[in-house]
Amino acid sequence: MSRWLIQLRLLLRSLFRTRQVQQDLDQELQYHLERQIEQGLTDGLSPEEARFAALRAMGAITQNKEECRDTRRVNWIEDLVQDLRHGARRLRKNPAFTVVAVLVLALGIGANTAMFSVAYGILLRPLPYAGSDRVAVVYMRFFPRDFAFGTLCIRDYLMWKENNHAFEDPSLFRSLRLDIGGNEGVPEQVQGASVTAGFFPTLEVRPLIGRTFAPGDDQPATRSLTVLGESVWRRRFAASSAVLGKTILVNGAPSTVIGVMPGVFRFPRRDTEVWTNLPLNPPTRYGPWFFRGVARLKPGVTLQQAQVETNHIGQRMMQQNPYYKRLTLPVLGVREALLGTTLKPAILVLAGAVGLVLLIAVVNVANLMLARATVREREMALRLSLGASRGRLVRQLLTESVLLAVMGGVVGLALAWGGIELIRFWNPGDLPLIDSVRLDWSALGFIVLLSMFTGILFGLAPAFECTRADLNATIKEGGRTGASTRGGRTRTALVVSEIALSLMLLIGAGLLLRSFANLRSVTGGFSTQPRQILTILISPGNRKYRDDRVGLAFYDEVLRRARAVPGVEAADLADSLPPDRQGDADTFQIEGQPLAPGELNPIISQPAVGPDFFRALGIPLIKGRHFNQHDTQDSRPVAIVSEGFVHRFFANQEPLGQRIKQSGPGYGDKWMDIVGVVGNVKYLGLTVDTDPALYMPFAQSYGPLMFLVVRSSGDAAGLAAALRRNIQAIDPGVTLAQIGTMDQALDLSVSQPRFDTTLLSLFAGIALLLAAVGIYGLIAYSVAQRTHEIGVRMALGAAQADVVRMVVRQGASMAAIGIVLGLGGAFLLTRLLKTMLFGISVSDAVTFVAAPLVIMLVVLAATFLPALRATRISPVVALRYE
Amino acid sequence: MSKPTFLLQGTLDLLILTILALEPMHGWAIAHRIRQMSKDALQVGQSALYPALHKLEQQGWIKAEWKVSENNRRAKYYSLTHAGRKALAKEAVQWERLSAAVSLIVRTA
Numbered sequence: 001m002s003r004w005l006i007q008l009r010l011l012l013r014s015l016f017r018t019r020q021v022q023q024d025l026d027q028e029l030q031y032h033l034e035r036q037i038e039q040g041l042t043d044g045l046s047p048e049e050a051r052f053a054a055l056r057a058m059g060a061i062t063q064n065k066e067e068c069r070d071t072r073r074v075n076w077i078e079d080l081v082q083d084l085r086h087g088a089r090r091l092r093k094n095p096a097f098t099v100v101a102v103l104v105l106a107l108g109i110g111a112n113t114a115m116f117s118v119a120y121g122i123l124l125r126p127l128p129y130a131g132s133d134r135v136a137v138v139y140m141r142f143f144p145r146d147f148a149f150g151t152l153c154i155r156d157y158l159m160w161k162e163n164n165h166a167f168e169d170p171s172l173f174r175s176l177r178l179d180i181g182g183n184e185g186v187p188e189q190v191q192g193a194s195v196t197a198g199f200f201p202t203l204e205v206r207p208l209i210g211r212t213f214a215p216g217d218d219q220p221a222t223r224s225l226t227v228l229g230e231s232v233w234r235r236r237f238a239a240s241s242a243v244l245g246k247t248i249l250v251n252g253a254p255s256t257v258i259g260v261m262p263g264v265f266r267f268p269r270r271d272t273e274v275w276t277n278l279p280l281n282p283p284t285r286y287g288p289w290f291f292r293g294v295a296r297l298k299p300g301v302t303l304q305q306a307q308v309e310t311n312h313i314g315q316r317m318m319q320q321n322p323y324y325k326r327l328t329l330p331v332l333g334v335r336e337a338l339l340g341t342t343l344k345p346a347i348l349v350l351a352g353a354v355g356l357v358l359l360i361a362v363v364n365v366a367n368l369m370l371a372r373a374t375v376r377e378r379e380m381a382l383r384l385s386l387g388a389s390r391g392r393l394v395r396q397l398l399t400e401s402v403l404l405a406v407m408g409g410v411v412g413l414a415l416a417w418g419g420i421e422l423i424r425f426w427n428p429g430d431l432p433l434i435d436s437v438r439l440d441w442s443a444l445g446f447i448v449l450l451s452m453f454t455g456i457l458f459g460l461a462p463a464f465e466c467t468r469a470d471l472n473a474t475i476k477e478g479g480r481t482g483a484s485t486r487g488g489r490t491r492t493a494l495v496v497s498e499i500a501l502s503l504m505l506l507i508g509a510g511l512l513l514r515s516f517a518n519l520r521s522v523t524g525g526f527s528t529q530p531r532q533i534l535t536i537l538i539s540p541g542n543r544k545y546r547d548d549r550v551g552l553a554f555y556d557e558v559l560r561r562a563r564a565v566p567g568v569e570a571a572d573l574a575d576s577l578p579p580d581r582q583g584d585a586d587t588f589q590i591e592g593q594p595l596a597p598g599e600l601n602p603i604i605s606q607p608a609v610g611p612d613f614f615r616a617l618g619i620p621l622i623k624g625r626h627f628n629q630h631d632t633q634d635s636r637p638v639a640i641v642s643e644g645f646v647h648r649f650f651a652n653q654e655p656l657g658q659r660i661k662q663s664g665p666g667y668g669d670k671w672m673d674i675v676g677v678v679g680n681v682k683y684l685g686l687t688v689d690t691d692p693a694l695y696m697p698f699a700q701s702y703g704p705l706m707f708l709v710v711r712s713s714g715d716a717a718g719l720a721a722a723l724r725r726n727i728q729a730i731d732p733g734v735t736l737a738q739i740g741t742m743d744q745a746l747d748l749s750v751s752q753p754r755f756d757t758t759l760l761s762l763f764a765g766i767a768l769l770l771a772a773v774g775i776y777g778l779i780a781y782s783v784a785q786r787t788h789e790i791g792v793r794m795a796l797g798a799a800q801a802d803v804v805r806m807v808v809r810q811g812a813s814m815a816a817i818g819i820v821l822g823l824g825g826a827f828l829l830t831r832l833l834k835t836m837l838f839g840i841s842v843s844d845a846v847t848f849v850a851a852p853l854v855i856m857l858v859v860l861a862a863t864f865l866p867a868l869r870a871t872r873i874s875p876v877v878a879l880r881y882e
Numbered sequence: 883m884s885k886p887t888f889l890l891q892g893t894l895d896l897l898i899l900t901i902l903a904l905e906p907m908h909g910w911a912i913a914h915r916i917r918q919m920s921k922d923a924l925q926v927g928q929s930a931l932y933p934a935l936h937k938l939e940q941q942g943w944i945k946a947e948w949k950v951s952e953n954n955r956r957a958k959y960y961s962l963t964h965a966g967r968k969a970l971a972k973e974a975v976q977w978e979r980l981s982a983a984v985s986l987i988v989r990t991a
Binding site: 004006007010024025027028029031032034035036038039 | 908909910913914928932939940941942945948951953955956957958963
């Protein structure tokens with residue numbers, strides 16, 4: 001038999017026939033003992049003496065056996081099984097401890113796993129298109145259109161393409177809303193994209209059926225072609241392959257369906273459902289700036305190198321066109337392009353915060369274990385003296401804590417699953433890529449590692465604590481569970497760190513809460529209750545409505561019918577809406593304010609609105625008059641400006657009667673009289689400071705795509721159905737979209753801050769709870785231990801108030817140290833929140849004062865109960881205690 | 883725990899292997915033989931002997947079987963395996979070299 005076979009046989013024997021092995025060893029040693037005695041007898045000792053001599057020579061038989069077992073190398077498996085059994089028994093015997101510890105751990109592990117899944121799904125999981133990490137989106141930023149990730153025009157694209165070396169074949173796309181109609185059902189508006197032929201090949205995606213655009217499909221005067229997303233295809237065409245070659249209406253014009261993309265493909269926006277071909281007509285001028293570029297990096301070229309090149313190209317663009325100032329071409333990877341720039345830092349901050357929660361949970365459980373460890377000191381001391389090695393005991397205690405952590409992990413897994421489902425269902429932050437957030441193998445792996453890690457983390461301190469026990473002292477103490485000061489100090493340090501950590505979280509949450517309150521208190525500039533405002537985007541589709549006479553007549557009818565709907569108090573039209581639906585925006589010129597050559601006024605919101613728009617929303621008229629029904633195509637052009645506009649461009653001047661015109665490429669020479677001044681309204685989001693606006697009457701500045709704005713006497717949501725019916729009765733081909741109340745629009749506009757605030761507050765709440773449990777546990781424990789001392793004090797005449805003061809002082813001093821440390825940590829860490837805050841600084845005094853107060857209150861409350869209990873100690877009982 | 887400090891690490895293994903090379907033997911007899919052959923100079927306590935035996939068995943150098951002993955009782959007899967014989971040859975050479983070197987130093991120093 002070869003050696004390893006023998007070894008295997010022995011190993012298996014040791015593992016599975018433990019009894020047999022044990023017996024063999026016993027017999028072997030017994031035989032030895034007998035022979036030793038016989039030897040003694042033959043040497044002339046009495047039987048008694050022989051036996052003693054033999055036993056002495058043999059030494060501790062048990063130790064001997066232990067060592068023989070050790071050589072069998074399988075004892076770690078046996079030990080593990082034994083430790084697990086032992087641990088489980090101990091946990092069963094202390095149900096209160098077990099339940100608290102498991103719940104605390106489950107909270108920590110569950111929250112972390114949920115957050116891990118969110119972070120992984122959004123930031124890390126590979127996008128469902130091949131090699132997406134090599135694909136970049138190219139933007140353009142320039143003054144006066146100062147959007148950080150703004151758009152290019154076709155001329156810019158051609159120039160980029162001509163000078164490009166970093167990317168393979170750059171392509172161009174534009175995101176837009178598309179009205180889909182035809183014989184297949186009621187027209188609907190979907191998120192769409194207009195793309196050049198290189199778009200799909202660049203992203204390396206294949207259609208489900210049919211084809212994508214061919215190289216010639218983006219040439220001038222190509223017929224309109226459509227690629228449907230799987231969702232639209234299922235929704236409107238019953239997933240029938242007969243859709244290929246069919247003609248549907250896209251924005252009122254016929255277009256041929258050539259293919260269907262799988263549902264996982266969502267680009268350039270995460271809700272894009274339809275793609276049409278973008279014909280690259282030779283541009284005759286700069287603008288319109290509707291487009292973004294997308295291209296695959298050439299092999300070996302990095303994003304940074306590509307950025308350097310596009311910056312050079314940007315320089316040339318500025319030389320060629322004096323209208324461009326401070327122009328750059330920012331380049332972003334596809335994932336960043338989908339996520340936007342604010343989400344990633346927020347998720348990282350939240351992940352960090354939830355890590356702190358876990359740390360607090362671990363500290364808490366470590367503390368509970370330490371309290372138990374002092375009780376077990378005697379057991380451990382005894383076992384050490386019986387020859388158990390320290391490593392073995394530490395391993396046993398660690399097995400116990402890992403077992404606890406695994407139980408916490410299992411419950412935590414359930415919590416994480418629930419949390420993820422909740423986040424997906426509620427999607428409070430309107431998060432992109434939320435579909436790829438799920439509990440999967442990576443999350444399971446994460447939870448297993450996390451459980452093991454936390455188990456060892458919170459088990460180590462107590463394990464060393466109680467195996468370091470000084471044998472003599474402990475055994476002599478006669479089992480009195482007197483707090484060794486060392487253990488006490490460790491526990492106090494743990495509670496102090498818990499307080500410091502939860503203060504940091506509390507301050508973070510406080511900052512976000514106050515910032516969110518600021519955000520919610522921003523009105524958007526209108527005084528009508530948001531829930532009383534309903535808005536509907538009307539897209540008439542049919543090309544005949546591009547004619548302004550036809551269109552104005554249609555909208556007159558829309559308004560007539562809308563105003564007749566019961567419950568409607570006011571109704572009118574606008575192409576822009578607060579808080580963030582900016583319509584037209586461009587630069588302008590004021591008569592008598594000449595600009596230096598090459599200079600331009602900034603681009604501002606230029607909404608076209610009906611006369612009743614301001615009244616419907618409750619936007620105050622500061623000066624002059626509203627638009628009225630006499631402001632028509634045939635009357636003098638008029639305009640209304642906002643207060644912010646006056647402040648910036650008519651400082652110390654009377655705005656009324658001044659003349660102004662839209663400028664920028666493509667505008668004529670239509671001077672308008674300023675007839676009124678209205679309050680400021682936000683069209684670029686609640687966080688944008690002031691956005692000057694130049695209003696024009698809808699009748700003098702017609703466009704076919706308009707929002708119907710309705711103010712109702714009560715809740716506006718109920719009006720939607722009646723309004724929809726009435727508008728479709730005028731023309732069933734009209735597409736109605738984005739139907740919702742202003743309430744919903746405001747909610748949506750602050751969804752990401754809400755997400756951040758909700759989660760961080762939740763984490764801080766959990767942290768606070770855990771800290772309270774921790775400090776309560778520590779104080780209650782120390783009161784119990786000091787029963788004797790307190791009894792003596794009271795017997796010697798200490799008043800109840802003295803005792804309460806003494807106990808509370810203990811808690812308060814821990815809180816004070818924790819607060820000082822926590823404040824220091826918070827000063828450093830809250831800087832990370834900078835970009836997430838609105839209207840307050842990262843060192844907001846109110847938060848930095850209020851949060852420590854809250855902590856102090858919680859600590860005092862947690863201390864007060866045990867303190868009260870201490871006063872009820874009867875001296876007589878206390879002295880007899882133990 | 884209390885290992886005989888007068889035996890160099892690994893020396894006990896060598897002694898056991900050497901003795902078992904003569905004939906299969908049980909634990910007590912091995913201890914006895916070591917004592918006899920060393921003229922009472924070496925005394926092996928069971929606390930060192932049995933763990934060493936079990937370790938050698940584990941390494942596959944010796945094997946054990948239950949047999950009836952010279953006084954008609956069941957005892958566990960250990961004998962050398964093939965691998966054990968080879969190991970013994972190697973260890974013995976090494977020991978010679980080591981002890982010669984040590985003696986050399988002790989004498990000349």
